[in-house]
Amino acid sequence: xxxxxxxxxxxxxxxxxxxxxxxxxxxxxxxxxxxxxxxxxxxxxxxxxxxxxxxxxxxxxxxxxxxxxxxxxxxxxxxxxxxxxxxxxxxxxxxxxxxxxxxxxxxxxxxxxxxxxxxxxxxxxxxxxxxxxxxxxxxxxxxxxxxxxxxxxxxxxxxxxxxxxxxxxxxxxxxxxxxxxxxxxxxxxxxxxxxxxxx
Amino acid sequence: xxxxxxxxxxxxxxxxxxxxxxxxxxxxxxxxxxxxxxxxxxxxxxxxxxxxxxxxxxxxxxxxxxxxxxxxxxxxxxxxxxxxxxxxxxxxxxxxxxxxxxxxxxxxxxxxxxxxxxxxxxxxxxxxxxxxxxxxxxxxxxxxxxxxxxxxxxxxxxxxxxxxxxxxxxxxxxxxxxxxxxxxxxxxxxxxxxxxxxx
Numbered sequence: 001x002x003x004x005x006x007x008x009x010x011x012x013x014x015x016x017x018x019x020x021x022x023x024x025x026x027x028x029x030x031x032x033x034x035x036x037x038x039x040x041x042x043x044x045x046x047x048x049x050x051x052x053x054x055x056x057x058x059x060x061x062x063x064x065x066x067x068x069x070x071x072x073x074x075x076x077x078x079x080x081x082x083x084x085x086x087x088x089x090x091x092x093x094x095x096x097x098x099x100x101x102x103x104x105x106x107x108x109x110x111x112x113x114x115x116x117x118x119x120x121x122x123x124x125x126x127x128x129x130x131x132x133x134x135x136x137x138x139x140x141x142x143x144x145x146x147x148x149x150x151x152x153x154x155x156x157x158x159x160x161x162x163x164x165x166x167x168x169x170x171x172x173x174x175x176x177x178x179x180x181x182x183x184x185x186x187x188x189x190x191x192x193x194x195x196x197x198x199x
Numbered sequence: 200x201x202x203x204x205x206x207x208x209x210x211x212x213x214x215x216x217x218x219x220x221x222x223x224x225x226x227x228x229x230x231x232x233x234x235x236x237x238x239x240x241x242x243x244x245x246x247x248x249x250x251x252x253x254x255x256x257x258x259x260x261x262x263x264x265x266x267x268x269x270x271x272x273x274x275x276x277x278x279x280x281x282x283x284x285x286x287x288x289x290x291x292x293x294x295x296x297x298x299x300x301x302x303x304x305x306x307x308x309x310x311x312x313x314x315x316x317x318x319x320x321x322x323x324x325x326x327x328x329x330x331x332x333x334x335x336x337x338x339x340x341x342x343x344x345x346x347x348x349x350x351x352x353x354x355x356x357x358x359x360x361x362x363x364x365x366x367x368x369x370x371x372x373x374x375x376x377x378x379x380x381x382x383x384x385x386x387x388x389x390x391x392x393x394x395x396x397x398x
Contacts, residue, residue, distance in 0.1 A: 003292070004263035006249055013245040016238035017216075018230045024218065029249075030288055031217045033262050034308065037250045039215035044247035046212040047231075050205055051239040054232055063232050064203035089229055093202075109233065 007033075059131075061124050062089045062107040071096075077104045081138035083131065085157055087111055087145055095143065103141075106131070111149040112156060123153070125160065132164040139167040146173050146191075206232075258330075260323050261288045261306040270295075276303045280337035282330065284356055286310055286344055294342065302340075305330070310348040311355060322352070324359065331363040338366040345372050345390075 003011070007029065014025035032040035056062065057069035064070075071077055071092075082103025086092055092105050108123040120126070131137055140161045144150035154170055161168040174192030175184050184192075202210075206228065213224035231239035255261065256268035263269075270276055270291075281302030285291055291304050307322040319325070330336055339360045343349035353369055360367040373391030374383050383391075 003261075003288075004253070004265055004268055006245075006253055006264040007262050010245050010249040010253075013238070013242040014216075016231070016235055016242055017213075017227045019223065019226070026289060026292065027218070028216045030262070032215070032246075033249065033253055034288075036215055039212070040246055040250040043212040043215055044243045044250065046205075046209050047239055047246070048243035050209040050228075050232065051236045051243065054203070054205055054209075062202075063206050063229070065205040066203055069203055089202075089233075090225060093225065 056109075057107075060105045060107055061109060061127070062092055062105065071104050074104075077102060078136070080104070081136055082141060083128075083137055083139075084141045084143050085128070085154075086143045087150065087153075091143065101141075103139075108144070108153065111144060111147075111153040113149050120156065125157070128157070129160055129164070132161055132166050137166055139169065142168065142170040255308075256306075259304045259306055260308055260326070261291055261304065270303050273303075276301060277335070279303070280335055281340060282327075282336055282338075283340045283342050284327070284353075285342045286349065286352075290342065300340075302338075307343070307352065310343060310346075310352045312348050319355065324356070327356070328359055328363070331360055331365050336365055338368065341367065341369040 010029045010033075011022070011025045014020055014028050015022065017025075020028070032043075050065075053065040054063050055065065057064045057072055058067055059072040060069060062069050062071075066073070080103040082101075083106050084095065084101055084103060085106045085108065086095070087108050087110065089107055089109075092107060095101050095105075106124075106128050108125075110118050110123055112118060112120070112123065132140070140157065142154040142157060144154045144157075158168045158170075172195050173188065174195055175181060175188065181189075209228045209232075210221070210224045213219055213227050214221065216224075219227070231242075249264075252264040253262050254264065256263045256271055257266055258271040259268060261268050261270075265272070279302040281300075282305050283294065283300055283302060284305045284307065285294070286307050286309065288306055288308075291306060294300050294304075305323075305327050307324075309317050309322055311317060311319070311322065331339070339356065341353040341356060343353045357367045357369075371394050372387065373394055374380060374387065380388075
């Protein structure tokens with residue numbers, strides 16, 4: 001025992017956060033105890049409430065404490081008839097930051113990975129298929145990560161969309177804007193050549 | 200609004216932790232929501248309890264939920280008659296990790312800094328003086344940081360200890376073990392020359 005039991009327990013509990021080791025946990029605990037008990041109490045309250053109340057949007061599976069997330073609940077966005085399929089809720093945020101996509105999302109919360117026991121069921125693909133079967137959806141845009149698993153997942157969903165006669169596309173992979181050709185890896189370069197656009 | 204209000208609020212609340220910006224807060228929130236709700240609930244409980252229950256040890260001012268911290272409560276350590284004065288509770292931990300110091304501590308929770316309104320009163324020096332006035336204390340070891348403020352604080356406490364005829368010493372500053380002379384700054388090198396020990 002290095003500190004009093006409760007202080008020790010607080011340091012241990014903070015280590016559940018990603019990227020927080022023993023030293024950071026200690027610094028966080030002392031910072032909250034010493035300077036910001038109000039924020040600490042607020043964090044405790046919000047954390048407790050979130051852990052019990054936040055579930056998944058019944059349409060797109062992202063995190064929300066309501067039945068539907070604000071995006072799915074917006075009639076304007078659903079009427080677009082476009083679904084962008086992403087792997088995580090953070091991906092939604094990244095795309096929303098651009099503000100150019102006006103349809104709605106479908107969040108897989110993972111990717112196909114049979115070795116880890118993650119199949120179509122775990123990704124909620126039955127729910128996506130239901131939505132594809134309805135007449136409202138005109139296009140599916142696949143924005144899974146360009147990894148082996150992300151590619152496999154994209155192919156699986158593309159087949160599904162074709163069965164339901166829904167247009168399916170995948171976001172372009174290539175040289176990022178502001179990147180220098182010299183430092184771009186060869187796979188990305190190859191993809192950027194394959195995906196070249198006629199001017 | 201980017202997410203549902205509660206998820207947004209959780210991300211905002213996590214930013215009160217030191218070293219956690221918007222991206223890390225988002226990652227922490229999703230990690231807890233997606234994979235570890237049990238740990239999240241546990242953190243919320245411990246956090247709420249700590250923020251209300253953890254106070255200061257009435258002897259050494261470190262953080263504890265009891266009246267006295269485990270070190271001050273140990274008769275064996277108090278009987279040593281040595282008090283090590285440090286600036287923060289984390290310093291106690293660093294010294295305890297070595298396991299060579301067997302006395303007890305006095306935690307200032309800061310250093311003298313008149314510009315920020317931190318005087319002897321804020322550092323609990325009256326409490327330290329009470330302890331120096333008792334006959335139990337034989338030596339005070341000053342382990343404040345080797346900064347301008349830390350030095351000023353050390354001098355102030357040294358004067359106080361001398362008034363009460365208590366031996367006072369300061370930990371040695373010099374080249375750290377494992378450090379290479381080439382990379383040590385000139386002030387540290389000067390200190391290591393001044394503090395040289397005859398063999």
